[in-house]
Amino acid sequence: RLWDLQLDRLVARGRHGAIPSASRSPAAAMSTVDARDGPTRPKGAAVARGLCEELFTDDFFKRHWEKEPLHYRAAERGKTANLLPDALGVDDLMEVLRRCGPNLKMFRRGEALDAESFMAGYLEGATMVVNQADRCNETLFTMCRLLAERLYVHVFSVVYLTPPGTQAVRMHTDDQDVFLMQVWGKKRWTIRNAPTTLPYTEEMLGKDAPVAKELVGDPIMEFTMEPHDILYIPRGYLHEAHTCDEPSLHITVTVPTSDYCWGVQLVKHFMQQLHAGSATSPLLRGYLGGSKDVDVGNLDGQLKGAVETWLQGLSSDGVLDAWESRMARTNEWQAKQFGRMCEDRPGPPHVTEESRVRLMPGVTCRCDEGAGFATFMRGDELCLERPLSRRLVPLVQRLTHRPQKVSELPCPDAFERICLLQLLNYQGVVQLFVKGPGS
Numbered sequence: 001r002l003w004d005l006q007l008d009r010l011v012a013r014g015r016h017g018a019i020p021s022a023s024r025s026p027a028a029a030m031s032t033v034d035a036r037d038g039p040t041r042p043k044g045a046a047v048a049r050g051l052c053e054e055l056f057t058d059d060f061f062k063r064h065w066e067k068e069p070l071h072y073r074a075a076e077r078g079k080t081a082n083l084l085p086d087a088l089g090v091d092d093l094m095e096v097l098r099r100c101g102p103n104l105k106m107f108r109r110g111e112a113l114d115a116e117s118f119m120a121g122y123l124e125g126a127t128m129v130v131n132q133a134d135r136c137n138e139t140l141f142t143m144c145r146l147l148a149e150r151l152y153v154h155v156f157s158v159v160y161l162t163p164p165g166t167q168a169v170r171m172h173t174d175d176q177d178v179f180l181m182q183v184w185g186k187k188r189w190t191i192r193n194a195p196t197t198l199p200y201t202e203e204m205l206g207k208d209a210p211v212a213k214e215l216v217g218d219p220i221m222e223f224t225m226e227p228h229d230i231l232y233i234p235r236g237y238l239h240e241a242h243t244c245d246e247p248s249l250h251i252t253v254t255v256p257t258s259d260y261c262w263g264v265q266l267v268k269h270f271m272q273q274l275h276a277g278s279a280t281s282p283l284l285r286g287y288l289g290g291s292k293d294v295d296v297g298n299l300d301g302q303l304k305g306a307v308e309t310w311l312q313g314l315s316s317d318g319v320l321d322a323w324e325s326r327m328a329r330t331n332e333w334q335a336k337q338f339g340r341m342c343e344d345r346p347g348p349p350h351v352t353e354e355s356r357v358r359l360m361p362g363v364t365c366r367c368d369e370g371a372g373f374a375t376f377m378r379g380d381e382l383c384l385e386r387p388l389s390r391r392l393v394p395l396v397q398r399l400t401h402r403p404q405k406v407s408e409l410p411c412p413d414a415f416e417r418i419c420l421l422q423l424l425n426y427q428g429v430v431q432l433f434v435k436g437p438g439s
Helices: 002-013 044-054 058-063 090-099 118-123 138-152 262-276 296-312 316-341 390-398 414-426
Strands: 070-072 104-108 127-130 156-162 177-185 187-192 219-225 230-233 238-242 248-255 356-359 363-366 373-378 381-387 430-433
Touching: 044 138, 070 219, 090 127, 090 156, 090 414, 104 118, 118 127, 118 414, 138 156, 138 248, 138 316, 262 296, 262 316, 356 363, 381 414, 390 414, 414 430
Parallel strands: none
Antiparallel strands: 070 230, 104 127, 127 156, 156 248, 177 230, 177 248, 187 219, 187 238, 356 430, 363 373, 373 381
16 A cells, blocks of 8 residues: 555654654754643644554554544543643634634535624534644644654644534545544444445545435444544545534544545656656647547557556656655645644634623623523613523523623533624623733
């Protein structure tokens, strides 16, 4: 396999070593980040090290890699393989969602949702999916870059935040090998065998239409993911998941294996040689449906000549060299995007777990149990009438004109709490204090 030969190269070049535990210099921060920022906040290097030491063992690559799924249960094997629950909090997730731009997709009941903001979307029951979330968060970026350097050449991450009692997408297969790292909440998973072994991108199932019934076998795994758990799914296995009575956040560490397999890389290598060589004649560049008086014999000769020229110089080392060159450019672009998306951006203060809020002076609020909405008044004038889920009623009822710490307001879903308070602040009925009570 492409990965096996690449691993041999890494060993030969001395790159296949332990994840460094401390940085040698600020310039080397990308690959050698200090393991911890204080006693309870692991950084990306510590997260990557936990994966490499606890999960990516010889036994994993022998039994599971590109072969069969694995549910790594923290309750049985310890929490050190997945340190993301200690590394990422609600405020970190809010920052990712503010920075991610068009990489955010929202889904509700399996359909795309177009909401005015991610906060409004979540309050309406939408799942948040952030592609390439490593571009928006230093911990995820460092983790992905170290895993790429250590094992997988290129790695990226995807955020999945799902409200209680929902399913983001229907049963499907992927064209990538994925490691799902549960951060908070729980999620119920069902895994079925792969209808196609190691599929290409165009062979994925369930993306545009439900999977055909004749391809759906009996479940081979059914379980609940809890914080610090890890789920590995090789590409091609059917899977689906849903939340129960609590929200779920997991980070998917993605290895794009179908893109980086021999079949696809052979095609890319051929195209690269075709563009670089003398075989790029006007005839070969011409539109397939063009002139009907094309000299078929000449065309056949040029097609065969292009392939024969390519085959004469074809070698596994040549394919790997071209692949590594493309991956270097891909990783460079990943780093540039991270730098741009994590730049400090001026803007109004945001609600965080540590900030304080109160009702705006002169504003009163009424929120009855079972009413399903809250009414905000300024004197006799209606300011705002907002729909509410049952989970948010106690929070709104607790709001007064005395500033209160956000994390102390009652709500079982900390992300939902911040979304509501931020929207109420935007709508002018809740005041935000970003400094401490003594300031």
